[in-house]
Amino acid sequence: MQTYDLLVVGSANADLVVRVDRRPAAGETVLGSDLAVHPGGKGANQAVAAARLGARTALLARVGEDGHGRLLLESLRVAGVDTDAVLTGGAPTGVALITVDPAGDNSIVVSPGANARLAPADVTDAARLTAAAVVSLQLEVPLETIAATVRAAAAAGTRVVLNASPPASLPADVLAACDPLVVNEHEARFLLGDRPEAGSSEPEAWASALTALGPRSVVVTLGADGALVTAADGTSVRVPSPPVKAVDTTGAGDAFTGTLAWRLGSGEDLETAVRFAVRVGAAAVTRAGAQESFPTADEIPAPPAP
Numbered sequence: 001m002q003t004y005d006l007l008v009v010g011s012a013n014a015d016l017v018v019r020v021d022r023r024p025a026a027g028e029t030v031l032g033s034d035l036a037v038h039p040g041g042k043g044a045n046q047a048v049a050a051a052r053l054g055a056r057t058a059l060l061a062r063v064g065e066d067g068h069g070r071l072l073l074e075s076l077r078v079a080g081v082d083t084d085a086v087l088t089g090g091a092p093t094g095v096a097l098i099t100v101d102p103a104g105d106n107s108i109v110v111s112p113g114a115n116a117r118l119a120p121a122d123v124t125d126a127a128r129l130t131a132a133a134v135v136s137l138q139l140e141v142p143l144e145t146i147a148a149t150v151r152a153a154a155a156a157g158t159r160v161v162l163n164a165s166p167p168a169s170l171p172a173d174v175l176a177a178c179d180p181l182v183v184n185e186h187e188a189r190f191l192l193g194d195r196p197e198a199g200s201s202e203p204e205a206w207a208s209a210l211t212a213l214g215p216r217s218v219v220v221t222l223g224a225d226g227a228l229v230t231a232a233d234g235t236s237v238r239v240p241s242p243p244v245k246a247v248d249t250t251g252a253g254d255a256f257t258g259t260l261a262w263r264l265g266s267g268e269d270l271e272t273a274v275r276f277a278v279r280v281g282a283a284a285v286t287r288a289g290a291q292e293s294f295p296t297a298d299e300i301p302a303p304p305a306p
Helices: 042-054 067-080 113-117 125-129 143-156 172-177 185-192 201-210 252-265 271-282
Strands: 004-009 015-018 036-040 057-063 086-088 093-100 106-111 132-135 158-164 180-183 215-222 226-231 236-239
Touching: 004 042, 004 113, 004 252, 015 067, 036 042, 036 067, 042 067, 042 252, 057 067, 057 113, 067 086, 093 113, 113 271, 125 132, 132 143, 132 252, 143 158, 143 172, 158 172, 158 215, 158 252, 172 180, 180 185, 180 201, 180 252, 185 201, 201 215, 201 226, 201 236, 215 252, 215 271, 226 271, 236 271, 252 271
Parallel strands: 004 057, 004 132, 015 093, 057 086, 132 158, 158 180, 180 215
Antiparallel strands: 015 036, 093 106, 215 226, 226 236
């Protein structure tokens, strides 16, 4: 019997956020707002997003034995995430340095800290992987740990959702297990490398070329334009986002991916799950911060008009 709807394996960071009138150019200094400290990290964000919607969610991550680590553990528990698999020690908690402009767009630099100490031996417990319908991953922990987790999940028959962020080259067998591989425009272009499709302006071209690399399905997130869903046979459909006023895009992609993974684990087909996840991502940009911006079930906007 499955203990969880979703197991997230990945990062947990403290987000140090400063709002600015404009983001600085190289060598430039600008003044910003007071510093705000929020719980974040792509792994923790995905877990919280799903848990706030009612999913039975667990996080496997590593934090430091410090104030930031305690902040993260408390925020996860309050959201309803099972933290029994969150490890502590080895390095300070990871930190993300974030600037946010008036349009809600952000620039982020991550100091991995304890995330970089999450090792393959920490995550390949077959019993833990089979306890969840889906395992969701990102790339803010070591690539060898991601690869080991994906291989163990595939062997256990657990569905793998992988958000290739921040982008990195992925082994062929890791790509082949992704169902789906989730990328934005920048990540799609990185994974395509020097292939001709990387120079295209059409998401359908990126998705088709990425599917040829081996994943079972591909989802390209398109910000305010929603997402593109591409199945293994190459058929694609665009899923629009409801119109909202963006305040802060931090964590919106994590809210989308965590929700998508949960809905897939609940038995929805990919397109249906993406349609729901797009609405959750849209809700997340309407408030400041990452985890505190994630909606509960009654805060999700209605689907866009056909």
